[in-house]
Amino acid sequence: MSVEIFHQLGFRSQWNFQSLNNDHVGDSVILAPSHMERNEVESLSERIKYISLFDPQFFLPNVQKRKLATYNFFPDIVAEGFQTNEYSEGYSDECAIQCVAFQKSNNFRMVIIPTRYVSGMSSNYIPQQQQLFVTPFVNAIDQIGKDRPVLLQLVLNDDMIKDQEYAADLLNWITGITVIDGVYLIADINPRPKQLRDIDFLYAYLRFINALVVNNLYVLLGYLNTEAALLTLASPNGVTIGSYENLRMFNIRNFDSDVARTIRGPNARLYVSRLLQWIDTNYLGAIIRVLGNTDLFDDNHYKAVMFTPSYQWHFSKPELYKHYFLVFSQQLQYITSFQGADRYHVFCDLTEEALLHYAHLRELGVILDQDSDGSHLPTWLTAANLFAAEQGWR
Amino acid sequence: MPFKTEQHLFEQAVVSPFIKNMVDTLKYPTYAFAEPKGLFGIPDLVVANVEHRNGQATIIRSFAFEMKLSNWKRAITQAYRYRAFANLAFVVIDRHFLKPALDNIEDFVKSNIGLISIDQSGFIHLHHTPEFEAPYCYELEVKFRKMVIGEKVGEGLYSPKLMVWNSTATNALNPQ
Numbered sequence: 001m002s003v004e005i006f007h008q009l010g011f012r013s014q015w016n017f018q019s020l021n022n023d024h025v026g027d028s029v030i031l032a033p034s035h036m037e038r039n040e041v042e043s044l045s046e047r048i049k050y051i052s053l054f055d056p057q058f059f060l061p062n063v064q065k066r067k068l069a070t071y072n073f074f075p076d077i078v079a080e081g082f083q084t085n086e087y088s089e090g091y092s093d094e095c096a097i098q099c100v101a102f103q104k105s106n107n108f109r110m111v112i113i114p115t116r117y118v119s120g121m122s123s124n125y126i127p128q129q130q131q132l133f134v135t136p137f138v139n140a141i142d143q144i145g146k147d148r149p150v151l152l153q154l155v156l157n158d159d160m161i162k163d164q165e166y167a168a169d170l171l172n173w174i175t176g177i178t179v180i181d182g183v184y185l186i187a188d189i190n191p192r193p194k195q196l197r198d199i200d201f202l203y204a205y206l207r208f209i210n211a212l213v214v215n216n217l218y219v220l221l222g223y224l225n226t227e228a229a230l231l232t233l234a235s236p237n238g239v240t241i242g243s244y245e246n247l248r249m250f251n252i253r254n255f256d257s258d259v260a261r262t263i264r265g266p267n268a269r270l271y272v273s274r275l276l277q278w279i280d281t282n283y284l285g286a287i288i289r290v291l292g293n294t295d296l297f298d299d300n301h302y303k304a305v306m307f308t309p310s311y312q313w314h315f316s317k318p319e320l321y322k323h324y325f326l327v328f329s330q331q332l333q334y335i336t337s338f339q340g341a342d343r344y345h346v347f348c349d350l351t352e353e354a355l356l357h358y359a360h361l362r363e364l365g366v367i368l369d370q371d372s373d374g375s376h377l378p379t380w381l382t383a384a385n386l387f388a389a390e391q392g393w394r
Numbered sequence: 395m396p397f398k399t400e401q402h403l404f405e406q407a408v409v410s411p412f413i414k415n416m417v418d419t420l421k422y423p424t425y426a427f428a429e430p431k432g433l434f435g436i437p438d439l440v441v442a443n444v445e446h447r448n449g450q451a452t453i454i455r456s457f458a459f460e461m462k463l464s465n466w467k468r469a470i471t472q473a474y475r476y477r478a479f480a481n482l483a484f485v486v487i488d489r490h491f492l493k494p495a496l497d498n499i500e501d502f503v504k505s506n507i508g509l510i511s512i513d514q515s516g517f518i519h520l521h522h523t524p525e526f527e528a529p530y531c532y533e534l535e536v537k538f539r540k541m542v543i544g545e546k547v548g549e550g551l552y553s554p555k556l557m558v559w560n561s562t563a564t565n566a567l568n569p570q
Contacts, residue, residue: 267434282434282478285530313533365504367474 002336003232004028005329006053008223008242010035010254015243015318017048019325026329028109030055030222030240034255038070042106054103055184055222058095058114058133059155059255061087073098087116087132096136100144110149112184113137117252119188121159121166126173129154138179149181151220155250157188158201161208171208175215182218182237185209186250194245195277195376196227202383207390209234223250226276226328230380232336233344233387241328243321268313269372270306271324273298273331276354278324280372281313290364296357298327341393347384351377395514396490397463403512404438404461407486412518413510417441417457425542432541434534435475438486442542451543455526456480463488466495473507478531479538482524484508489517496521 007016007029013036019025031041031054041054057068061075068074075087078095087095103111113133118125134152141150152174160166174183187205189196196202212219213235220238221231225248228239242248245266269278274296279287288294297303302323305311313320331350338346358374388394397403407413408426418424422443429436437458445452458476462469462485469485476483485502487495489511495502502509502522509521529535 280434282475282531282534285478285532286474289530309532363504365506367471367501367505369471369475 002333003236004220004238005332006030006220006222006238006240007325008032008240008247010242010244010247012243012318012321015321016325018318019322023322023326025322025325026241028052028238031108033057033068033071033074034065035067037067046107049106049108052108053110053112053151053184053220054106054108055112055153056099056103056114057255058087059117059252061116063255063257065255065257071102073102092132092136093139096133096140097143100137100140104144104147108148110151110181111141111146113150113152113180115153115155117155117188117255119157119252121157121163125160126169130173134177138177141179146179149218150179151182151184151218152177152180153184153186155186155188155252156208158190158198161187162200162204164204167204167208171211171215174212175217180217182220183212184220184222185212186222188250188252192249192251194371195225197376197379199379199382199386202227202230202380203386206231206234206383206387209236210387210391213237223248225249226271226278227380228328228332229276229335229347229350230384232332233347233384235339239332241325243324244315266315268315268317268320270297270320271327272296273327274354274357275374276351276377277372277374279368283366283368283372286366287361290361290366298323300326302326340391341388344384344388344391344393348381351381351384397488397514400438400461400463403463403486403488406514406516407459407461407510407512407518408439410512410516410518412520413459413486416520417443419443419455421445422454427542430541433476433538434478434531435472437472437476437480440476440480440538440542442538444543453539453542456482456529456538456542458483459486460484461486464491466491466498469495470501470505470507474505477506477527477529479529479534481526481529482508484510484524486510486512489513489519492521 005026007020007026009016009029009032016029020029028051031052033041034057058075064076069077073095075095078091100111115129115133160170209219209231219236221236222240223242224240232239246254268281270281270284271278287296300323302319306319335343335346355374355377385394422445424441424443426439426441428439430440438461439459441457442453443455445454458480460469460473466485466487469487473483473485485507492511495509499509499522506524506527508524510518511521512518
């Protein structure tokens with residue numbers, strides 16, 4: 001079965017909607033209340049709502065971001081009535097009822113049970129999540145009536161996933177929650193490189209996803225960058241594509257209060273599917289100079305716009321991301337048109353082919369920095385090989 | 395004895411007559427800029443020979459230098475970035491740690507990056523001379539041009555941070 005592609009919405013979500021509507025990229029969107037006020041969400045077309053998920057984004061329940069404040073079920077808003085600063089049992093029931101009712105009344109495709117962000121490896125993680133989210137939301141769903149699938153959202157950090165015992169406890173807990181039909185899983189990686197390179201994490205994450213899948217849970221992976229290509233080996237049901245880097249890598253700071261932060265704009269990057277990498281556009285001239293009229297760059301109507309001489313590359317240009325949505329979704333569809341061992345071999349072929357392209361560029365004298373080169377690919381291959389060996393695919 | 399700090403190596407390199415003679419030209423004024431920001435990476439030093447004619451200023455030749463104590467791989471990666479806007483890019487490395495770079499001189503040749511070694515006494519050796527080449531990124535070339543000769547070319551509005559090289563070489567360290 002091929003994977004469903006979800007647009008991870010945030011800033012500039014109109015690009016995602018345009019990609020979905022005009023280029024037919026993706027199957028669904030994950031609405032982000034931190035970037036969309038309630039009336040904006042409610043005024044979406046019935047068609048869009050019907051295919052969408054609504055992520056309540058309770059990650060920091062006691063922090064009020066301006067747009068989240070337009071939702072009367074956001075914990076910090078409900079808390080006003082309870083005169084307390086701490087998200088607690090006191091009003092978690094109230095939040096749950098209103099949040100479930102909102103998701104149902106807007107006819108979203110599934111109901112998401114939200115989560116709060118927890119750093120480190122808290123020994124209290126499972127009881128706390130159970131008490132503050134799972135129990136109140138399950139009660140609310142029972143009360144209102146379950147008429148659509150329910151996903152449990154979890155933000156798990158790399159240490160939680162890499163620790164076998166901790167991960168096993170999480171799996172036991174998740175698979176024991178009978179009311180849920182699946183998991184909306186978000187990995188919180190520290191530190192955050194442009195591309196994931198931690199073999200232990202990647203291998204452990206593949207195993208974790210696979211364990212959920214074999215337990216017949218629907219698994220949706222959020223905030224993914226191009227490692228989605230690797231993670232499809234574990235057969236998740238849904239993966240996300242996002243525009244800016246903060247939608248391709250979860251960072252809790254983005255959900256902190258609206259205090260102005262100095263954010264330096266990154267260099268513009270172009271996704272090149274044959275390299276499985278976002279290439280700093282400053283290098284494009286060097287690559288074109290050595291390769292000449294090359295088919296290395298994916299061809300579509302966005303490329304036609306971007307490769308005109310007058311085009312001003314900038315990270316805030318929509319073409320970069322709409323091009324990525326189109327190209328990467330096609331790549332994902334290709335990989336996931338295969339299953340099991342075949343999918344693994346296709347992934348290996350694509351990765352090895354990308355490494356050959358990098359070697360060729362190097363031979364021609366093009367030296368790409370670590371954020372544009374293929375140094376992440378051997379780590380992906382290693383994680384894939386470890387997982388494949390365990391699955392009996394090699 | 396190896397250099398203790400990169401700053402020390404930098405100071406030794408900028409005052410050396412070798413580099414001065416290499417970047418200078420008798421015909422055109424030479425401008426130097428230490429650690430300019432906003433390009434592609436932050437080179438330790440950029441130098442440009444500028445022709446002034448008929449009220450117009452034109453960059454005739456530009457250099458970018460990456461100075462490193464030992465890590466030639468990192469240095470060549472950075473120097474390659476500078477080729478995006480400069481005609482010639484060089485790695486300047488402590489002679490004490492030269493061997494690994496020399497063992498991989500082929501990489502410098504392929505990427506058209508110059509390799510210079512320097513020791514504490516100021517002795518400099520040029521191991522690979524790059525060929526003059528147009529920068530590979532037009533946008534950055536334009537940005538560099540604006541940085542060096544100002545947006546209003548021909549009106550004498552040079553970037554205030556630039557120094558004419560031949561006043562004293564160390565001005566590059568303390569741009570005004």
